[in-house]
Amino acid sequence: MNLFFQQIINGMTLGSIYGLVALGLTLVYGILHIPNFAHGALYMVGAFMTYFLMVDIGAHYWVAMAGSAIIVAIVAVLSERLVFHPLRNSPPIHDKIAAIGILLFLEALVQMIWGADFRRISSPYTGILNFDGLIIPEQRLLIIVGAFVLVAALQLFLRKTMTGATIIAMAQNRDGAFLVGIDANRVAMMTFAISGILAAFAATLYAPINLVYPAMGHVVIMKAFVIIILGGMGSIPGAIVGGMIIGFAEAFGGFYISTSYKDIIAFGLLVVILSIRPQGLFTKGAH
């Protein structure tokens, strides 16, 4: 029975990380209709910034996490200002090509500075909690609690503040948002900044139990796309629930079937769910 609960913890850990990355991706898609393939690279840059601040500068884990979030938010805003904003009136394919360009640029830049080696970030939370045989490493607990706090904070920001409301308004009716005087540029920059912050937090939370390397964003971004398609493009609850579905499917599939198949399980689920509900789980109509 403990093994079963162990998989629940593993599923929640994975689901939390996937959910955080997918949230940033779905926010940008929901508001600007840009499928930001570079989001995985932002996740990777977040991990490297934490690595840099902790290992090279000697900052504490939490300080490094905050620093990484600020830097990745700036990188995300710059990508919006310098790349996506000038393409706003271009055919949609240009956004997609540009996003892949940013992804390749960031990966090459990181590889040029730090090389292609696998690196490790040590966490100050290395202890293991034992609840009557159910073993939870502290870092995994931190991931689950951290993701919960971030999602709750994001919801509070979006629902309870005027600034957050402008993001939702833009997603619900773009013309309506313009007509009340909401500044599209401001909302675009804010949305990219939030997506960058979420990616950096996810990377910093997950890096101590994983490895840090320039291509680390590839698998995560593929899963994040699966999640937002599955949850409904642009849907915030869809990203969270979708993240958990993929996380649990991988944890249980990996344990009860084989870890070799865990990536196939995510895509298999996508095929099954989209066959039943083509518009995704949380949208009322196909986008």
Place this chain on the structure above:
Amino acid sequence: MLQLKNVDVCYGSFKALNEISMTVNSGELVVLLGANGAGKSSLFNTLSGLNKPTAGDIEFEGKRLNGLRPSAIVDAGIVQCAEGRKLFPQMSVQQNLMLGAYVHRRDKQGNRRRYKEILEMFPILEEKAEQPAGSLSGGQQQMVAIGRAMMSRPRLLMLDEPSLGLAPLIVRQMFQTIQQINSLGTTVLLAEQNAFAALKIASRAYVMENGRLVMEGDREAMLGNEKVREAYIGA
């Protein structure tokens, strides 16, 4: 207050607005008549900054509006209540109204006062304040749309087909409300196909056809004009 001089707007090779010159004076209620596709919405969207003029000048209270972003135009005091309402359907009525005050977001006290005034104007919205705007009836949604526009404290309010798709009783109330808004000091530019009802409350009117202004006159002249009566009033 508002002055347009030879304004052209093109969508690709199609000229949607052709040498539009018009004036709206402070305190007036000016009606824009025209059939579907005449260019009324294109003109409103141009004044709101959603379309960019390809020629001509737009001035509001002495300030040139050409090329300004929609947010800057709302800030300048021109607010549009668009055809189709363009509400935020999953947000509550209250949230929709409060977002109308976005350009005055720092004046929280003023916004609360304004919110109360809007609820006095549309008492039914107080009961519906927590409901998603998309769940309301057409008439109530139109009240939210007008209320949201009024929350921006416009000096010039543009209303695009506010009576479209509403029941006759609601249409009557809507025109009374528009007249009330105007009498309280807001200048109104009203695009309407319900010409008779609109002209009854108007100071002046323009008639638009194929992207051009083809006629102008005060209320009496327009109501008495045979061509207007035939084409738009049906009598």
